[in-house]
Amino acid sequence: MTLFSTGKARTAERDGDRLGFAGFVHKYPETVTAALLVVICVVVAILNPDFLQPSSLIDIGRASVVTGLFALGVFVILAAGGIDVSFTAIAALTMYSITLLTTSYAPGLPMVLVLAMAVGGGVLLGMFNGFLVYNFGVPAMIVTIGTQYLFRGILLAFVGTVWIMALPEQMLTFGRAPMVQFTNSNGAVVTLPLYVLVLPAAAVLTWWILNRTLMGRAIFAMGGSARVAERLGYNLRTVHLFLFGFAGALAGLAGIIHVSSNRLANPFDLVGTEINVIAAVVLGGARITGGTGTVIGTLLGVLLVTVINNVLVMVGIPSTWQRFVVGTFILLAAAFFVVRQRRN
């Protein structure tokens, strides 16, 4: 039914003004995410005008990069009707192994090659997921729970468990290189790092693949109905390998950015944040059952989750209440999308 969802979306665009408000929201669920985001920012700004500083925006932008890269990968898999919970383990395994390799054997390796290795490692691990899901017909949920344990087990048992504090210079430079830098009123330096640009770049690439290539059509077709997609002549094996590989690539990239910006490689990091990422994608309007969603919605979902997580101190919500508030927001938004899906 979502076979020609890209085509449908374009039709909807033309019909947008004739649909009325309810229809518009129905066609573009991400408007709800955007509205929620605006409401939260306005409320926070009223409660604490200190929020209205460029540094808030910069911190939120920077904090959403890793979650955003993960989310784009999850979104692509979700669009195809699958699910992935192993991406954090992929990121942890690649980031730690590559940092260790670079530190011990090639401290002078150019950053471009470090990034390429991370992406390559991520692709391989992701394709392993895709291979298992396609060849054995096991649900993606089960496979990726298994590989999450497997990848993390390999990391902790065979690669290492020790924090790496002394990162190679090029990684530190990559994590620190500023795009915008200025000094706050209280003398604190505020920096927007250059690596933030990776997220919009990845988003544009994802959008292009999903909306402008045959692979994108195949992904949405598979999300609608795998059987129909196969009969239409899409090679499901290729699609599986591609989309899990793509999610793996984004995870590998996210891992290296996490290390470079954090200035330490902690093998115990990242795994455990999957739910946050999946919540962001669902809040962005993608259906957990596949076949729908947009890149812009996903990014809005990521911003929403990041903002909620980063304004609680600002508003003065005590730590005991923070999880309560985050949980409530997720439930409210999720309830809305569930109602929308029932109407469908």
Added chain:
Amino acid sequence: MKKSIRTVMAALMATTVVAATTGFATADDKPVIATVVKIAGIPWFDRLETGVKAFQAANPDVVATQYGPATSDSAQQLQIVQDLVAKGVNALAVVPMDPAVLEGTLKRAMERGTIVVTHEADNQVNTMADVEAFDNSFYGAALNERLASCMGKKGKWTTFVGSLGSRTHMQWVGAGEENAKKYPDMELVDPNNESFDDANGTYEKAKELLRKHPDLAGFQTSAGNDVLGVGRAIEEAGLAGKVCLVGTGLPNPSAPYLDSGAITAIGYWDPQKAGMAMNAVAKLLLEKKELKTGMDLGVEGYNSVTVTKGAGEGLLVIGNGMMLDDKDSYKAHLF
């Protein structure tokens, strides 16, 4: 689903670990003291193992070895403890992942005549003696005192804990707050932020706190990675030396931030000494000797321990093993 996979894996791994290493230990007649840590292979417990080895070297009349699960999983640790009890070790020195999970097994072990000593678990009911490196209130107050002296005893300060459910962390910051009451010019703002021991999350939160309170002058942190997150936020903002940061941390990871002045001082206890002390207590109990206040366990920081009643029938043995290091002193204790 997840849980059952974990349990099966835990059982398999724990059995192999124990089977592979206990075979020789019970072969002769020397009493066996088995130390079980939370996770094997992480720097903290590798350091503890050096203590177990040092104890073994100094006490050839016992067999002292260390075991631990591969991941931080209380089910895996339980499995290891159960296997060791079944093998018939004479004494267990356990650092419980989750004291509640081990209660039943430790109780049965004691009923079978196994000596049980614990560490980092002053709420463990079924233990004969729980060894603590220091009194938690004393430690929290000491961290705060160091922070206060850096802040010039005035200004806004805040606290971080690993999680609100972490008893020791809450005790530390609680004692810190109590200590700060001595200084009327110190103002506690937005206390008890949860870090979940995640350096990146702590970094984001510290940034936000610095934005909300541009005049924030001090942080007191609790979990091991907190100093790294807050330290990075302070350093990147160019506030090293202007904002004070005192918290629990280990010398090796904290070194760069101590050098840059982003971390004022770190507090910790040496797991090596704790491992030696645990084994020393186990040996005393094996020899049916009584534990008394003022006793010397023969381990640095445990030369005059305080013995009180514990959470259950057992005793609480408290040492004086607190370490507080700054830029100038940490290099002597690198681990």
